Amino acid sequence: xxxxxxxxxxxxxxxxxxxRAVIVQNFNLKVAKGEFVTLIGHSGCGKSTVLxxxxxxxxxxxxxxxxxxxxxxGPGPDRGVVFQxxxxxxxxxxxxxxxxxxxxxxxxxxxxxxxxxxxxxxxIVGLADSMHRRPAxxxxxxxxxxxxxxxxxxxxxxxxxxxxxxxxxxxTRMELQQVLVDLWRRDQKTAVMVxxxxxxxxxxxxxxxxxxxxxxxxxxxxxxxxxxxxxxRQEVLDHPEYSRLRDHLIEFLEVHAHRRKTGPAEAPADTxxxxxxxxxxxxxxxxxxxxx
Amino acid sequence: xxxxxxxxxxxxxSLFLPAVGLLLCLLLWQVLSGKTVKTTVRDDFGDLVTVxxxxxxxxxxxxxxxxxxxxxxxxxxxxxxxxELDQGIxxxxxxxxxxxxxxxxxxxxxxxxxxxxxxLSKSFAKTFDPIIQILRPVSPLAWLxxxxxxxxxxxxxxxxxxxxxxxxxxAAIFTIAVCSMWPTVLNTAVGVRAIPQDYLNVAKVLxxxxxxxxxxxxxxxxxxxxxxxFRLSLGIAWLVIVAAEMLTGRPGVGGFLWxxxxxxxxxxxxxxxxxxxxVGYALxxxxxxxxxxxxxx
Ligand SMILES: Nc1ncnc2c1ncn2[C@@H]1O[C@H](COP(=O)(O)OP(=O)(O)OP(=O)(O)O)[C@@H](O)[C@H]1O
Ligand SMILES: [Mg+2]
Numbered sequence: 001x002x003x004x005x006x007x008x009x010x011x012x013x014x015x016x017x018x019x020r021a022v023i024v025q026n027f028n029l030k031v032a033k034g035e036f037v038t039l040i041g042h043s044g045c046g047k048s049t050v051l052x053x054x055x056x057x058x059x060x061x062x063x064x065x066x067x068x069x070x071x072x073x074g075p076g077p078d079r080g081v082v083f084q085x086x087x088x089x090x091x092x093x094x095x096x097x098x099x100x101x102x103x104x105x106x107x108x109x110x111x112x113x114x115x116x117x118x119x120x121x122x123x124i125v126g127l128a129d130s131m132h133r134r135p136a137x138x139x140x141x142x143x144x145x146x147x148x149x150x151x152x153x154x155x156x157x158x159x160x161x162x163x164x165x166x167x168x169x170x171x172t173r174m175e176l177q178q179v180l181v182d183l184w185r186r187d188q189k190t191a192v193m194v195x196x197x198x199x200x201x202x203x204x205x206x207x208x209x210x211x212x213x214x215x216x217x218x219x220x221x222x223x224x225x226x227x228x229x230x231x232x233r234q235e236v237l238d239h240p241e242y243s244r245l246r247d248h249l250i251e252f253l254e255v256h257a258h259r260r261k262t263g264p265a266e267a268p269a270d271t272x273x274x275x276x277x278x279x280x281x282x283x284x285x286x287x288x289x290x291x292x
Numbered sequence: 293x294x295x296x297x298x299x300x301x302x303x304x305x306s307l308f309l310p311a312v313g314l315l316l317c318l319l320l321w322q323v324l325s326g327k328t329v330k331t332t333v334r335d336d337f338g339d340l341v342t343v344x345x346x347x348x349x350x351x352x353x354x355x356x357x358x359x360x361x362x363x364x365x366x367x368x369x370x371x372x373x374x375x376e377l378d379q380g381i382x383x384x385x386x387x388x389x390x391x392x393x394x395x396x397x398x399x400x401x402x403x404x405x406x407x408x409x410x411x412l413s414k415s416f417a418k419t420f421d422p423i424i425q426i427l428r429p430v431s432p433l434a435w436l437x438x439x440x441x442x443x444x445x446x447x448x449x450x451x452x453x454x455x456x457x458x459x460x461x462x463a464a465i466f467t468i469a470v471c472s473m474w475p476t477v478l479n480t481a482v483g484v485r486a487i488p489q490d491y492l493n494v495a496k497v498l499x500x501x502x503x504x505x506x507x508x509x510x511x512x513x514x515x516x517x518x519x520x521x522f523r524l525s526l527g528i529a530w531l532v533i534v535a536a537e538m539l540t541g542r543p544g545v546g547g548f549l550w551x552x553x554x555x556x557x558x559x560x561x562x563x564x565x566x567x568x569x570x571v572g573y574a575l576x577x578x579x580x581x582x583x584x585x586x587x588x589x
Binding site: 056057074076079081083085087088091100101104105 | 490491493494496497498499500504508509512513515
């Protein structure tokens with residue numbers, strides 16, 4: 001399987017008054033179609049920077065990003081982004097926030113169908129009853145749900161999530177992780193997510209990319225998570241490999257992240273190929289609209 | 293107990309204290325103002341004559357009671373029209389407001405897009421900011437003569453609107469527009485610059501077109517600032533109309549004030565001042581109501 005998303009030799013440099021700051025360099029990663037990849041690393045190492053280059057909001061200073069055979073040049077609705085803060089437009093209701101994206105992506109679909117898509121995703125994330133409320137009138141967790149619904153509703157080729165649950169309490173976080181993983185499996189989306197949380201990474205991802213500390217952060221190590229899908233939280237916790245993988249991640253974050261890697265970056269292509277991508281779940285529920 | 297306390301508070305804060313303030317001001321006015329005294333004196337020929345003269349700290353300032361006596365007809369028959377420059381106070385206010393509305397509308401229609409351009413484009417801002425900073429502090433009294441010259445030979449006839457605009461009318465509208473535009477321009481520009489990057493990122497990620505970004509993101513995000521500008525602009529427009537009417541002698545509150553000054557009817561000057569104040573206050577309240585509606589969004 002050829003990579004759906006490929007980052008080759010990505011580098012990002014900001015030039016400021018105090019000179020040039022290299023944030024990320026020599027960042028290589030291949031992501032297969034349908035794969036869920038997590039970026040983990042210390043605060044400020046450049047995770048959001050990598051993600052914003054993927055979303056096209058920032059151009060990479062070096063290297064190229066290829067998505068589905070085409071180089072990424074600028075942002076576009078083929079990638080659904082869930083921002084670190086929910087980023088809803090406060091003057092629109094939850095429904096209208098989602099609808100804004102849907103209208104943009106399916107401009108020729110009948111109005112009723114577009115409304116149906118927005119309602120469908122909002123009810124999947126559990127907002128059927130409060131979709132006509134404004135962002136100020138709903139809780140932070142609900143706002144983050146709207147952000148997720150908005151990202152899925154535009155039928156993107158892939159999902160980019162920047163610490164989507166970072167600001168939530170652990171109960172809400174677990175609930176939303178389940179919502180996310182259900183949606184991801186239903187729509188079979190390729191996803192790249194940034195997180196601080198080791199358990200979240202292990203529960204959600206097929207592979208975990210560990211980044212070294214900045215400045216000049218790069219890929220430090222890549223961990224393949226062998227748990228089969230669909231996963232339940234308890235199964236993951238009970239899996240014999242779980243504590244070994246968890247220790248590996250924590251050890252990396254505590255020890256290795258601080259040391260600059262000297263050797264060449266790993267061969268991500270092999271790792272990608274070894275990812276268990278079999279998706280034994282039944283046919284996804286048909287949507288009112290197909291990808292344009 | 294609770295509702296009773298609230299009622300007490302309401303009486304104290306919203307009725308009693310303002311009433312005390314009003315009374316104090318009336319008292320001060322009464323003390324300052326003069327009064328007419330009639331004395332009977334024997335003149336050089338031995339006849340008894342009545343002499344009226346005014347005495348007091350400020351002899352010619354009419355007292356509150358005198359002011360009311362002289363203004364009664366204007367207030368109690370507010371829509372009367374006895375002559376061009378002798379109308380009820382609301383009739384004058386209406387004439388002034390009509391001109392203000394036209395100048396203010398032009399100010400908003402021009403000022404808002406200029407504000408958007410200033411906020412959106414660095415080079416536009418760099419190009420026009422110096423000019424704006426120079427034109428902004430120019431007094432309405434300075435613009436008006438220029439307006440008179442500009443519109444001296446311009447005839448604008450709006451079909452169905454009666455008589456064509458006169459030069460003084462156009463000059464007043466021009467002056468109101470030019471002077472009241474700046475708060476709208478500057479507040480809109482500040483508002484556009486203050487739009488959080490997050491909102492713009494949403495527009496970018498969805499790849500909204502330029503018009504859609506403007507209508508769906510930029511304008512709604514700027515509305516609270518725009519309305520602050522609109523409110524300040526309306527205040528200035530109301531200031532300008534009085535000055536413009538005084539200079540041109542147009543019928544209206546300001547024109548009436550000036551005419552009554554020339555006719556030595558000082559009581560009517562006070563009537564005009566109070567009217568101007570009340571109308572200005574009402575306009576400001578109205579705009580802040582609208583503004584707070586948009587702020588709460
Ligand atoms: N526009 C910018 N100009 C200059 N430096 C920047 C800019 N944006 C980010 N940086 C720097 O890049 C580094 C990485 O930032 P980034 O937001 O990617 O970190 P992060 O890994 O997402 O952190 P966190 O986990 O706290 O969100 C930081 O040191 C930050 O100071
Ligand atoms: Mg970040």
